[in-house]
Amino acid sequence: MANDIALAVRDIRKKFGPLEVLKGISLEARRGDVISLIGQSGSGKSTLLRCINYLETPDSGEIIVGDEVIRARPVRGRMSRADRRQLELVRRRLGMVFQNFNLWAHMTVLENIIEGPRHLLGLTRDQAVAEAEQLLEKVGIREKRDSYPSRLSGGQQQRVAIARALAMNPEVMLFDEPTSALDPELVQEVLQVIKGLAAEGRTMILVTHEMALARDISSEVVFLHQGLVEERGAPAEMMSNPKSDRLRQFLRMVA
Amino acid sequence: MDSKWELLGWGDAGWGDQLLHGFMMTIVVSLIAYAMSLTIGLLAALSKLSARRMLRGIANTYTTIVRSLPELLVILIVYFSLVGGAEKLLKSLGLVSDRFEFSGFWAAVVALAFVNGAFMTEVMRAGILAVPKGQTEAAEAIGMPRALLFRRIVLPQMLRHSVPGLGNLWLAITKESAVVAVLGTFNELLFTAYRAAGVTKEYGLFYSVVAAAFLLISLVSMAIIHRIEKRVGRGF
Numbered sequence: 001m002a003n004d005i006a007l008a009v010r011d012i013r014k015k016f017g018p019l020e021v022l023k024g025i026s027l028e029a030r031r032g033d034v035i036s037l038i039g040q041s042g043s044g045k046s047t048l049l050r051c052i053n054y055l056e057t058p059d060s061g062e063i064i065v066g067d068e069v070i071r072a073r074p075v076r077g078r079m080s081r082a083d084r085r086q087l088e089l090v091r092r093r094l095g096m097v098f099q100n101f102n103l104w105a106h107m108t109v110l111e112n113i114i115e116g117p118r119h120l121l122g123l124t125r126d127q128a129v130a131e132a133e134q135l136l137e138k139v140g141i142r143e144k145r146d147s148y149p150s151r152l153s154g155g156q157q158q159r160v161a162i163a164r165a166l167a168m169n170p171e172v173m174l175f176d177e178p179t180s181a182l183d184p185e186l187v188q189e190v191l192q193v194i195k196g197l198a199a200e201g202r203t204m205i206l207v208t209h210e211m212a213l214a215r216d217i218s219s220e221v222v223f224l225h226q227g228l229v230e231e232r233g234a235p236a237e238m239m240s241n242p243k244s245d246r247l248r249q250f251l252r253m254v255a
Numbered sequence: 256m257d258s259k260w261e262l263l264g265w266g267d268a269g270w271g272d273q274l275l276h277g278f279m280m281t282i283v284v285s286l287i288a289y290a291m292s293l294t295i296g297l298l299a300a301l302s303k304l305s306a307r308r309m310l311r312g313i314a315n316t317y318t319t320i321v322r323s324l325p326e327l328l329v330i331l332i333v334y335f336s337l338v339g340g341a342e343k344l345l346k347s348l349g350l351v352s353d354r355f356e357f358s359g360f361w362a363a364v365v366a367l368a369f370v371n372g373a374f375m376t377e378v379m380r381a382g383i384l385a386v387p388k389g390q391t392e393a394a395e396a397i398g399m400p401r402a403l404l405f406r407r408i409v410l411p412q413m414l415r416h417s418v419p420g421l422g423n424l425w426l427a428i429t430k431e432s433a434v435v436a437v438l439g440t441f442n443e444l445l446f447t448a449y450r451a452a453g454v455t456k457e458y459g460l461f462y463s464v465v466a467a468a469f470l471l472i473s474l475v476s477m478a479i480i481h482r483i484e485k486r487v488g489r490g491f
Contacts (some may be wrong), residue, residue, distance in 0.1 A: 055392055077306045084401075091398035102389035106411045106490045115407065116397040119279075148490035162391075168397050 005064070006031045006093075006203040007172045012051050012061035014044075020057070021047045023227040029172065032201045036235070038213035039224035040250060046099075048224070049176050052205065053094045054087055065090050066171065092107070092120060095165030099177040103149035103164070110145040114162045121168065121199040128167075129232045135163040139193050147186055155186030166197075175206040211254055215239055218240065223247045259460055261450075270451040277447035278468055284364055284443060285298070285429045291368035292428070293421075295371050296375025303380050306337030314376065321373035327434060333366040355357055363435040371428050378424065383409060414487040422480035444468055 009027040015019070029035050036047040050056040052063055054072060061201045062072045070090055072083040079087070094188040103112050113135060115126035120214060123131070139159040149157050158178055165173060178188045178194065191213055198204060199215035208214055214221055215235045221234045223246075231247045242248045263271045276341045302314035339355050345351045357365075358435055386409050414421075436446035445465055452461040 053396055055395065088398040088400055091396060096393075096396035098389060098393065100389055102387075102393035104390060104393065104408060104412075106415070106487075108456070116399070119403060119407065120398060150490060164393075165397075249414070 001126065002236070004030050006033070006066065007052070007205070008062075008064040009048070009052060010062040010064065012048065012058045012063070014047055014056060014058050015049060021227050023248065024061070025224070025227070026228055027205070027222065029205060031073075033189050033219045034202075034204045034206065034217050036218040036221045036223060036226070037205065037207045038189050038209070038211070038214060038221060038250070039230075040253075042226075043224040044052065044227040046176055049174055049205060051148050052174055053091050053096055055096075065093050074152070076220055084235050092168055094115075095168060095170030095173045096160050097158070097165055097173065097175045097178050101149070101161045101182050103161055105149055108148055109141070109152070109160050112149070112160060113245055116168045124129070132163070132167060132197055134173045135166055136160075136165075138161045138196075140189070153186055154182045155189045158182065158190045162193055162197075163188075170201060173202055173204045175208070177207050177209065179210060203212045208255060211251070223250065225250075256397055259457065262455055262457060262460065263464065270447070270455075271321070273442070273447050273451065274461075274468075276440050277444040280360075280441060281429060281444040282472070284360070284367065284432045284441075285425075287346070287365035287366045288371065288432070289425055289428050291364065292371035292424070295368060295372030298381050299372060299376035300379035300383060303376065304383060318373040318376050320468065321370055322377075325439070326370055326431065328365075329370050330344065330366040330435055330438070332370050334362050337369075338362045338365060341485055342458045359396050359438060363432070363438060363441060366438075367428060367435055370431070371424055374424055374427075375421070378417050378420035379413065381420070382413035382415075383420050385416040386412045411487065415491060418480065418484050420489055422483075425476060425480070429467065429476070 005028060005217045007027070007029040011024050011026055013024050014022040016091050017046060018127040025044075025048055037048060037055075039045050047056055051058045051061075054063070054070060055071070058073055068086075068090060070077045070087060072087045103109075104115070107115065110129065110132055114125065117123040117128040117131065118125060133142065133145070136145055139162055141156055141159050141163075144152060144160070146158060149160070153162065160176075173195065179190050180188060187210070191210065193241075194206070194213065195217055196205075203251065206214070207216070218235045220232060221238050223230050223244075224236070224247050231242065231244045238247070239251060242251055261269055263269055265272045299314040299317060302310035305316075322440075324332075328350070342351075342355060342357060346353060346355060366448050390408055390412060392406060394408045399407070425460055433445035436443050442450075448461040448465040452458045455461070
């Protein structure tokens with residue numbers, strides 16, 4: 001059932017200068033799957049996630065969203081007009097949540113959320129605002145709609161960032177260490193939102209250091225080591241019974 | 256004492272109407288030249304940051320040359336060669352009649368804009384570079400096309416960094432419009448006062464009036480710039 005696949009990553013390789021960060025990685029997420037990428041810093045997990053929506057351009061390999069293959073092959077930062085257009089359209093189907101939130105600082109919470117729907121999806125302001133308010137309700141932060149991001153705590157900013165990504169109705173959500181920049185007491189409020197999305201059956205790829213979260217919500221956990229998949233499998237099995245020494249070591253370190 | 260104040264009056268005896276005209280000329284020339292240099296600066300800044308080597312080369316050559324030469328020299332070159340060349344070009348293309356000539360006014364405006372555009376380029380380039388990468392990545396990630404991304408995300412945030420520099424350039428341009436007066440092609444404020452002082456020998460009076468007028472322009476400008484700074488600083 002090919003059209004059951006929401007996202008496929010095929011043999012992605014990426015070098016930064018002489019350093020080979022990704023040495024050929026493949027993933028496949030069916031609709032409703034939650035794949036957690038774990039591993040030490042430097043293992044390539046964030047780079048892999050950024051390759052999925054081409055914030056980093058892979059040196060080789062394919063990204064397939066639904067049944068559409070990203071065509072872009074930029075040469076020294078430049079790509080053809082048609083390829084750029086295709087990439088823009090594919091990116092609208094992938095929601096990205098960053099470690100540092102990256103809310104637009106010159107816009108209020110509400111403006112951040114309606115920006116994409118208004119200018120990219122063609123919604124009227126009223127439609128976009130109505131949807132934004134539902135999303136703010138969902139992430140539990142409606143009273144902050146007219147605040148600027150700089151007035152919000154990290155946890156609140158990250159919840160707004162999740163709402164902003166959801167406003168585009170993405171088919172797949174990408175999370176890049178969504179709680180790593182948060183003070184410990186603010187982690188839970190963001191984790192609750194992410195768990196809620198998983199429970200709704202959202203397709204998600206998640207880079208995380210939160211082992212409990214990975215264990216609770218993932219359909220598959222992928223352990224990366226030095227740019228390769230060292231071990232992958234069902235979360236409970238992998239975490240209670242790791243096969244490789246490296247995963248065993250890693251789990252001991254983060255436990 | 257009375258006779259001195261009469262010198263600033265209207266009509267044949269006084270210089271007041273000429274001075275006011277000069278004052279307006281200074282403001283109008285500055286405004287138009289400023290708007291043009293903003294445009295030049297933005298285009299050159301984007302060229303400098305472009306992936307295209309040729310655009311970068313052109314913009315670098317422009318800013319390097321203009322910023323290394325004395326302002327007056329650039330103004331003379333622009334006025335006497337570039338403007339003349341542009342006239343010939345327009346004539347040979349048949350776009351204008353044979354007797355066409357840029358007015359001294361427009362020549363001065365173009366010269367001022369050409370010089371200030373180079374400084375504007377650097378202010379804007381620095382402003383664009385100061386926008387954090389995460390801000391543009393968040394827009395790329397939702398599939399925002401580049402032109403929209405620039406208009407909605409980069410430009411507003413760049414302004415926050417650039418307004419002080421852009422404000423300085425505005426103040427500079429109001430004063431440089433006095434330098435352009437050496438071309439003797441139109442009567443801005445300082446040049447008018449210079450003539451008035453020469454005729455009446457009341458140097459102190461006329462130069463004080465001009466000084467006060469420039470001070471007034473600066474004070475009003477600074478108040479406006481301050482408001483703009485507050486406006487673009489919202490949210491930070």
